[in-house]
Amino acid sequence: MQRDKFISKLLGNERPIWIYTPHGYSADKKPYGLLVLTDGGLYVNAAHVATTLDNLIAAGVIPPLVAVMVDNPDRGRELSCSSAYADFLAQEIVPWARANYHATDRPEQTIIGGASLGGLQAAFVGLKHPEVFGNVLSQSGAFSWKPDGEKEYEWLNRQFAASPRLPLRFSFEAGLLEGTWWWRSLVPPSPNGPPVIDPTLLAANRNLRDTLLSKGYSVHYTEFNGNHGLLNWRGTLASHLIALVGIKPEPKISERGRTLTARSQYVGRYELDPKFAHDFVIYATVKDDSLWVKPSYLRQRPVIAESNSGFRDSEIPDLHLAFIKDEKGNVTGLTLNCGQGDMLVKKLPSPVPSLTGNTTFTLPGHTDAESVAIYGSFNNWIQTKNYCAKERDAWICRIDLAPGKYTYRFLVDGVGLNDPANSVTEDDGNGHMDSVIVIKPK
Structure with missing residues (x-):
């Protein structure tokens, strides 16, 4: 592990960075995969990222890679969906690592990662620069964040929902103890009504997971029995690296x-x-x-x-x-x-698709699924009633619906997904969002 100082022309400041190179590193070998982590000092000194990488590489679980841990002197500004900081990583840090440490230029071998606000920023960097970073690693990402002046939380979730699917893979997590706001009772009452409190971190991570899956992204999502802290993230970091760039043993x-x-x-x-x-x-x-x-x-x-x-x-x-x-x-x-x-x-026998009706539902992609159904308020949320048929690169279902409003989801091999072609959603009262369709009278 080597400590250095990096001067940014884009940001007009300097900061410490740490560079990890694997045992046996040589510029004569093929280019190394690249891991970039925010909150560099915390990952180096508290999470002991070098030890994790040494062990994973020595065990042959991940390929040798170079890691750059970047410190954040203005953490709140730089890690809150900052376009300037995203450009700094993509246009300064990564080219520097490629030029000086024989790092790969392939996005699918390049990871951007972080914890808490760093996890939020990692996902934003992936959204803004998928041509550089093909993998996003987030540990307890603060995905309930919203810009100042906006009323609705989970801003980044909405950006992914509104954008076309990008060449990104995700591995992220949240703690089960991050699912409560224990201090809610301490918030003083407001004369204008109850205070607006952002969704729990656990709920925001689950919502982002559902959005990404509904868009067809590759998502590895886990939940650990713990709270918001580096000791937990130190223990789970390895699983995310394995999920993103792990070496699968080749059986005979x-x-x-x-x-x-x-x-x-x-x-x-x-x-x-x-x-x-x-x-x-x-x-x-x-x-x-x-x-x-x-x-x-x-x-x-x-x-x-x-x-x-x-x-x-x-x-x-x-x-x-x-x-x-x-x-x-x-x-x-x-x-x-x-x-x-x-x-x-x-x-159950092979499903019989519903192909007649006045309303057509289409789910693009998921061509390797065994079965796709649609369920919602129109069929009492029964999973086995309305199946889709595979037509070219999409799944199609047609149902007769009377005028009215209906909530629904697709069911892909048992996994519920919102309709990626329909941005209208509604909370089901339990913290989950369902797609909404309104059938107007003719």
Whole structure:
């Protein structure tokens, strides 16, 4: 790790920076990936970023890369969606790193990252300079931020919602203890009514996640059981680097082929008996050579193989899944067992799309999805009623709707997404936004 001083012509100031080079660094090798972090002193001295990088590279989990940690003498101004600071990183810091430390010129190997306001600024830098930074890393990003004078919070979320999808990949997180404002009761009452308090950091991160997914971005999002602090971020930094630039071990072709074939036979939708739970569907998909399940409204997670047809839930270790086949070898269902006996879950047949109606819904992209449905207030939010058909590079669904206002979402392999072509949304009362459509009388 080397400390240096950087003089910016664009900003008209100077600041300390730290440069990390991996063991065995040489300008004669192929260009190195580049990681740029704001709040450089905190990442160097408190988060010990050099130790994290050394360990990940030595373990062969990420490729060797160069990192530049940039200090922020005027943090509040520079890290609040500052165009000038974004230009400084893209037009001064990155070219300097390329010229002096053999850093790559490929955006897909270049990461901009930060924590809190630094996470907010990292996402803004990606929005403004995707030609330089192809990866955004945010730890507890302050995404509820709004410019002075604006009434509505989550300004950056709205910018991503309104802009076309950019060549960016995201890995970000928030803490479960960042989901409350413990000091709300201490805010004195206002003569003009209750004070306007910005959304919790956890809610703002979840909202941004939903927006990015609805636009078709590649998003790795996690939540940790902790609050707003560097000790938490120090522990989770590695997972985001792995998500963005990690090296996936290459299995032998024959082994990989057998694994994919075995996993693929379980892909599909499985519905729990309605007498136990109404409209509860388990979506099974293959991702990164592993079997993943999405149990209805719960989040998607990988399952761990215990046998050829038996798996264990990675988040609920006591929950076991066993797939059932008929005499012809076709998968017909699965059983769930958490120590209280088997519960049968039947496999649903291939979905029949809704293709007639006076209202057409279109979801572009997601061409690798197994099933796409639309659900909302018009069908009592039933997941298994109105399916879409794949037409070229989009999913289409047509439904007969009477005049009125309806809220809705798309459901892509069990993951709910807002309509990327419809900017009109409405809060469902639980902190989640739904798309809104109004059918006018003819």
